[in-house]
Amino acid sequence: MNPSFQLLPPEASTTAAHLDHLTVYLLIVATFFTVLIFALIFYFAIKYRRRSEYERPVEVHGGMTLEIVWSVVPFLLMMVMFVWGASVFFEMSRPPDDAMNVYVVAKQWMWKTQHLEGHREINELHVPLGRPIRLTMTSEDVIHSFYMPAFRVKFDVLPGRYTTAWFNPTKPGQYHLFCAEYCGTLHSGMIGWIYVMEPSDYETWLAGGTGGESLAASGEKLFQYLACANCHRTDKPGRCPNLEGLFGQPVLLTTNQTVKADEAYIRESILDPGAKIVAGYQNIMPSFQGLVTEEELLQLIEYIKSLGKHPQTVAAPGAIPPGLQTRGTAGGNLLNPPPASPGSQQQQK
Amino acid sequence: MITAIAPPRENYLTHEYGIKSWLLTQDHKRIALLYLGAISFFFFLGGIFATIIRLELLTPPGDLVSSQTYNKLFSLHGIIMIFLFMIPSIPATLGNFLVPMMIGCKDLAFPKINLLSWYIFMAGGALILYAMLRGGVDTGWTFYVPFSTSYANTYVILTAVGIFIAGFSSILTGLNFIVTIHRMRAPGLTWFRLPLFIWSMYATSVIQVLGTPVIAVTLLLVAVERGFHIGIFDPALGGDPVLFQHLFWFYSHPAVYIMVLPGMGVISELVSVYSRKRVFGYKFVAFSSVAIAVLGFLVWGHHMFVSSQSVYASLIFSFLSFMVAVPSAIKVFNWTATLYKGSISYDTPMLYAFGFIGLFTIGGLTGTFLATLGFDVHVTDTYFVVAHFHYIMVGGTMMAYLGGLHYWWPKITGRMYHEGWAKLSALVVFLGFNLTFFPQFIMGYLGMPRRYHAYPPEFQVYHVLSTAGASVLAVGYLIPAIYFIWAMRYGQPAPDNPWGATGLEWQTSSPPPPENFEITPVVTQEAYDYSILEEMTVG
Structure with missing residues (x-):
């Protein structure tokens, strides 16, 4: 049906690898309990099927031990999920200090990205391989959400405030960028591509683009233009x-x-x-x-x-x-x- | 089946005739049927929207309807299914019919308020339908700001007011049940002799009474900001959009338990009667309903892990979300243990109960995935979430609702449905459901965002499977609609207690007399005591 059939998304960032390990644990726990419950239901339903209308089963009384076991065991397995999930989450929410800054401005229905060097892109973002990228994001209108499945990174982009997200790409390639928070008519059209490039290719791209002046230089001009410097x-x-x-x-x-x-x-x-x-x-x-x-x-x-x-x-x-x-x-x-x-x-x- | 038909007794369906006798009735059983008619209509309307959505998603480009129309379709599917079908489903129909019968009294504590709550529900529903006919709403059922207050170009206020009004019906029904269960239990019917369905209805009612005012106020604030540009949520007006999400989920997460707790109550009844055993760990199952109702109010922030809420708040909400999974697990294990050494029959309601336990297990386990912080960041707002909550609501509540409807159908209508067709449709529903929603888990982990009208081609294979499943599921829902309507007129007359059940509702005639019981019953045993089965009629 489709040549690019996949069962798992590309694993293209350090976080993606960490999250996928956690996913394996979650799947093992879930599969164990699902199989257990289904197997017990089938087994009991067949073994204890009603053989006569006058059958009177003996009462089996519940036991405290059993209740405690099937409360505590799932609880402990879930606490592993909790701690593991929290550690991945803290990793996701703390960009490294040496991360490269990129700004994202969202509006209905496009993504505008700005590099410090001055390069601006629409619905695209070029980044170098192996370098942590920190996104500082805001929206001009409604709430959007910056989602890159290949990096397992998603964070809401809100009007009137800055939010941050970060990722460290580990594989060169072209990856989906989606808006994940419903934002109006063309929500599903608010998509783009993230290009992860070898550092040398990235330098070439930076040099060849229509970057012009750096963000700070533009800011300085604006600072003068708006007469901020007077005071x-x-x-x-x-x-x-x-x-x-x-x-x-x-x-x-x-x-x-x-x-x-x-x-x-x-x-x-x-x-x-x-x-x-x-x-x-x-x-x-x-x-x-x-x-x-x-x-x-x-x-x-x-x-x-x-x-x-x-x-x-x-x-x-x-x-x-x-x-x-x-x-x-x-x-x-x-x-x-x-x-x-x-x-x-x-x-x- | 019995061969001799009992002489016709006067029952609640026949003691009065005419449209007026229905529209002005104060009989909880008739009001239950009024609700049944209304919510069945809303279910099929919501189902039509789902059908168009699934057809649109068959191919990657948005080619069947426009983006704006698609957005309205998923918004109305959500709004109608949640507020006008799921929330009233079991409480307002089965609950209304059964709460007085199960506790051995004549009616609810406030019969007039019960009728009023139906009219309020219909008024809210009518307003939502009117908004739909005017052009609908495209905010999603979640009404996220500032989109809903400052940007959407559709009938937001009208729809919000419709939901606001319908909410009062939910509050009044909850209030009525709480008072009834406290004050009107038959002599000898102590709290620990109550059927577990009553425990779950009680827990549900508490959430309805405490939670619904919050969504009402929230939607009112949305209407105020949209109508009068008073800054509450929109940052451009000085408001805070995250505040809206806190208020919205403070109700809408507990609302999930309003939808699923009654289903759990039904399953406790079904598992017990069709294995002829007392529910294993009765007190644990009873108290787990209360625990879910209480803890359910403390986990709303797990919808907001990527919303910019504090990471420490997220940590606490994650922990509490795991806590609420424990009582759910207790229920599943106890239902399964009830089957052990039972006398298990495969009547249609039991097939639905088996389906519920299996699907709820999958829905619950994927719920723990979503409570896991790092995992949630990746899959929130994708089809993984869509699959998860459909496993809980359609795989869970809908299965329980259908199971309950089959189980109490003979009591409600006095007629039997066709067992062969019923078994077939239970199987079709189970298969169709899994084919529809299981692929959505994989699609979600792959990164397919929800609420997308068009999508990249690599997701198509899963959408095709899902749409195929939805077609099967639609057939599975249409078959019961046909044989139920047929059975109302042509079904075999039902005996008083066709399943050999112990509940009080089975001790009176089918359909029951207007006052439910000719003599007020006196309760001397625990619920589900099958050692006394010999004395009862076995159909």
Whole structure:
């Protein structure tokens, strides 16, 4: 009927291999109990079939031991499922630190992917073999779900927030990308391909594409265009926090709470600046809701991230330039409100 | 079969005639039949949608209906089958008929409320049908936001209000059963002498009363956000879409137990009577119903492992989901053990009971797969889930419903159905069911997402098997529809106790008199005491 008949999906990521081992265990347990129950039913139904209308079976009374055995044994087998499944799940939900970042923006009914180098793809994603890929995803409209069966990876993509997923491809090839959360009329058309390439081929692809400038460079242009730099100054104290080295650091708010400056925080600060005010600053920033698209937000975030990678901030300990000592890497100093003149060397927004 | 026909006694079907005597009746038995008529209609309507879906999926491209139509078809299939068939199925028909009869009383505690609940159900159903005729709804039965509140271009509010209204019927029926079971048991009928069907109806009623208000409020909020743009769930309006999923599944997971617990109750009755033995581990089976009802409220988050809910919340929901599997396993083992050294007959209801135990075992075990965190990530929202819940609902509840309908048919109508045809159809249903849904497990693990109108060609072989199975299954459902209708008029008159059962409902005539029992029965034994069988009529 179909030349490409398969019984199992391709196993093309490190996670896929781990999950398939778990699946074998699940199948063994399930097969054992299914065969046991079916066999007992058939055996009893035949052996104890009614031979006469006047047959009176003797009562067999239940025993506590039996009830405990058939409660506890399945329970223990299920606890193995629980622990094993949880460990695979934790692996799935924790991308390695050295993972390569790719951004995904979903909309009815297409996938837009962006590489840090600037390459943009529609319903396709090219990735190098053997390198963990971390996806940071958001949606422009309804809930979608990024599903790659060959890697056993799926995660919902929501409007108004970032979700992440990751995979480490182990086999070159072309693999399905599906939207797994029903999203409207052309839900089944919201599909694409993931291309896993040998690293050298991937480099060639990157070089040959229409990539143009990196995401961070696009973000920098946007930062200038939207006049963000007028207030978020890096050269001298501004009316708004200096963004250099901000990303990933804790930030003290006017409410005395501390939040981590991650993608979600920066996104919220651009769209709803009044939600979390950095200690020592006024709520003077206008909202950019409706003025920047989800893709532009990602470019801005990538630009702000790149500010953290400024040569000054990654200087080795002991080689910290004078005047920058307070910046530190742990950011403990950030828990103090800025002095009277805000923005000196503080990392608040 | 008996040869001598008892002289006709006045029964609940004959003591009054005319359409008015039905539409204004307060007799729980007549109301049960009103429900039976209504839900049978909804079942065949939902079945027609399923048929078109399966025909569309025969080929990879979406070529039979448009995408929009396909989305409406699976939405209406789900909404009608769940809210208008599965949830009322056993409780409102068999439960309505049997709860007073099994506990030896004249009627439910609130006969007028019972009739009211049928009218409310019909009003909700009519609204859903009206929405369907206007153009339907394309949100799926899950109404996920912000699609349903801000993007869908169909009759969402009308449908949601229909479900909202029908929910009150479910609440009132549950309330009626709880009060009846507490207050109206015959003298001597202590809690541990109750048939297990009553225990399961009691547990079901508790879920109906506690859970249904939550879905009602949730759907109302969907209507409010959609109608008035008040931000509750849509992030663009300042809402939280994951909140909706928590609220929705807080009801809709326990709703699975509303659908399957009554089926388990029926199976306990069938396994006992057709092996002429007391149900093995009676108290364990009884309490496992209560345990399922309680734990069932604590596992909703297992629908949300990839929704962006906290991984630690997922960990706890996964653990609790395994806990709820234990009482289900206890039931399966006890039913199987009941057969041991029994006197087993192969009457049609017992064939359905065998089918239920086997299919529920597969459905339950694949449920533990889905509770396993890492595994769920891969298969959630694929055909694996579709196969799993059809094994529980169609392989489980539907088998139990058909088994129960055959078992109590002589009591309800006073007529026997044709045993040969009934056995044949039980076999056809079992084979057709497995051919339809087993390939969907494999297809799901391969990665076939659910709710897809078109799909890549490598999945076709499984879709073809599934559609072939669905055709067989359709035949399996049509045969009983024909012989049941035929039997109502031409079937052999049924004796009072054709199966030699011990339950109180078999101690009165078939069909029962309007007041159920001429003399209020007094109970002196445990349920399922077959040592007293000699004194009873054996058909």
